[in-house]
Amino acid sequence: MKEITCNITKPIAVLSENDRGYTKEANFVSWNERDAKLDIREWHPGHTRCGKGVTLTKNEGRRLWEALTGIYSRLGGKEGCE
Numbered sequence: 770m771k772e773i774t775c776n777i778t779k780p781i782a783v784l785s786e787n788d789r790g791y792t793k794e795a796n797f798v799s800w801n802e803r804d805a806k807l808d809i810r811e812w813h814p815g816h817t818r819c820g821k822g823v824t825l826t827k828n829e830g831r832r833l834w835e836a837l838t839g840i841y842s843r844l845g846g847k848e849g850c851e
Contacts, residue, residue, distance in 0.1 A: 773800065773801060774800070774801055774802065775798050775799065775800050775801075775819070776798065776799045776802075776805075777796045777797070777798050777816065778796075778797045778798065778799050778805040779796065779797040779805065780794070780796050781794070781795040781796055781797065781807075782794065782795045784809075790813075790814040791811050791812065791813060791814070791820075792811065792812050792814075793809070793810070793811050793812075794809070794810070794811075794812055795807065795808070795809050796808050798824070800824070806824045806825060806826060806827075806830075807824070807825040807826075807827075807829075807830040808822060808823070808824045808825070809822050809823050809825075810822020810823070
């Protein structure tokens, strides 16, 4: 079985960290030397291993941004989602 390779080409944000040091991150990641895509997943300290996550194309990332912008602008600073 072929080894899966990944390279974080552009870190975006650490979204959270748990008590074991794992971080949930948004990054641009190149999988198997392909074009980098927006990627959200949990990473082991030092980025030596990662958990399951979601990888989005440029269009999917834009649609997610538009949807979240709409949601959070309607909340007007309130906590939670409607």
